[in-house]
Amino acid sequence: MTEATGRRRRGRFLVGGAAVAVTAGAVTVAALGLGGGGSAAAPPPGGAPAAIAQVVRRTLTDSTTLTGRLDHGAAAPVVSRATGTVTWLPPVGGLVGRGEALLRADDRPVVLLYGTLPMYRTLAKDAEGPDVLQFERNLSALGYTGFAVDETYTKFTAAAVKHWQRDLGLPRTGRVAVDQVIYGPGRLRVAQHSVRLGASAAAQVLTCTGTGKVVTAEVQTAEAGWAVRGTRVRVVLADGRSVAGTVTGVGDEGSGGSGDSSGGGSGSQESGGSQGSQGGDTVRVTVSVADQRALRGARPGAVDIRYTAQRRENVLAVPVVALLALAEGGYGLEVVERAGGDGGDGTGPRTRIVPVRTGLFAEGLVEVSGRGIRAGTRVGMPE
Incomplete structure (x- = not known):
């Protein structure tokens, strides 16, 4: 016969599911077992736990999945x-x-360059500023040389621009008009x-x-x-x-x-x-x-996005189904102190009910803490 010291064993429950291993009444669990107590008629005496699990120390991760869409x-x-x-x-x-046409206007190319500043003025000799630097960086990346990449548009920059304009089939002015370039963040x-x-x-x-x-x-x-x-x-x-x-x-x-x-x-x-x-x-x-x-x-189409809602490292955990809803409120575990006989010789496992505090519910496990609860503690489980 099972010995229950301190508190009688009450109904077992599954979070979000029906009560199990009860003979009368039902377990009432508040908010998915995250708070509040429950009550149920006691199970018939003399029964050994249907199964035994161990308290383990591990990291619990509560992941949530939502639907997204994969495209550009x-x-x-x-x-x-x-x-x-x-x-x-x-x-x-x-x-x-970079350097390729986004469109042609009157059969002349309007090219893409990379940058964050818009093309807001004509660039010509003696122009200075960050927009000059941005343009010269692009010109250099396209393979044109003979000028310093800085914030000053020099005669050397103009000479390189004439080569660039020749390759594009544009008039070789050495000046870059606002309608010749469109800046974007990349390809x-x-x-x-x-x-x-x-x-x-x-x-x-x-x-x-x-x-x-x-x-x-x-x-x-x-x-x-x-x-x-x-x-x-x-x-x-x-x-x-x-x-x-x-x-x-x-x-x-x-x-x-x-x-x-x-x-x-x-x-x-x-x-x-x-x-x-x-x-x-x-x-x-x-x-x-x-x-x-x-x-x-x-x-392109629907995909799942999984993110970690909560994470608890180095905590004690047991299967959720090992929790007992106690009549006086809260939860407990049926701690198995010795295995006992097979039930045929009148002996059985020695157990006791230990109240526990619950934490994160995740991966079919629940974080627990309580007096005498440590890694390796054996607890009763339903079948």
Whole structure:
């Protein structure tokens, strides 16, 4: 016969499930076993625990999964200030890199360069400023030499520009007009044409994204406290593969894809990638994947985002089903002090009920603490 010292054994329960191992009544558990006591009729006396588990010391992690979408992120507009008529546009889905044409106006190229400052003035000899430095860095990256990369547009810069203009088929003026260049954050992928051939070139002509794939999700604002820039998550693809991701945008914060570019670009320097929209009761969360090779073959569509809601290191834990709801409130464990006989000789295991405090519920386990509870303590379990 089971010896229960201190407190009689009460009904066992499963968090979020039905009570088990009771003969009458039912266990009432408040808020998924996270607080409040329960009560149930005592089980029939004389029964040994159906199974025995051990208290273990480990790290508990409570992970939450939500649904997101894998694609290239939200598209940003590309605005041209060129005069004349649009005579060519890159194909939808095409990639445009540094020094390549985003459009042709009157059959002259308007090229993409990388940078954050918009092209707001004509660059010519004796011009100075950070926009000169930005342009010269691009000119140097394209392989043109003979000038110092600094904030001063010299005659040597003008000479290099003439070579660049010759290669583009432009008049060799040595000056860079505002309608010859559009700056973007990096290599772009054409998402959509905004105008047709023959339209005025001084307009929004394209929308573009970054070349890398990102994951976006609309999250309830009240549940988005975990979503902070830099938070690490796991992205589970449709084929079951899991890749590491990082939150790079929340709400109206600019964000974008990983890979060759951080997002789309425009003449007005709008944020690229997933620009994050917040409306109503939801907020857009953008997750970037640094290892873009891991996304090869992954088609755009629904994916899972898993993040750690809570983490408790080096705690004592037992299976949730080992918890007992005590009549006087709170929870306990049936500690098995000796194995006893097999029940045929009139002896049985010696057990006692020990009240415990509960912490994190995760992975089918629950964090516990209490007098005499330590790693290796054996506790009774239902079948």
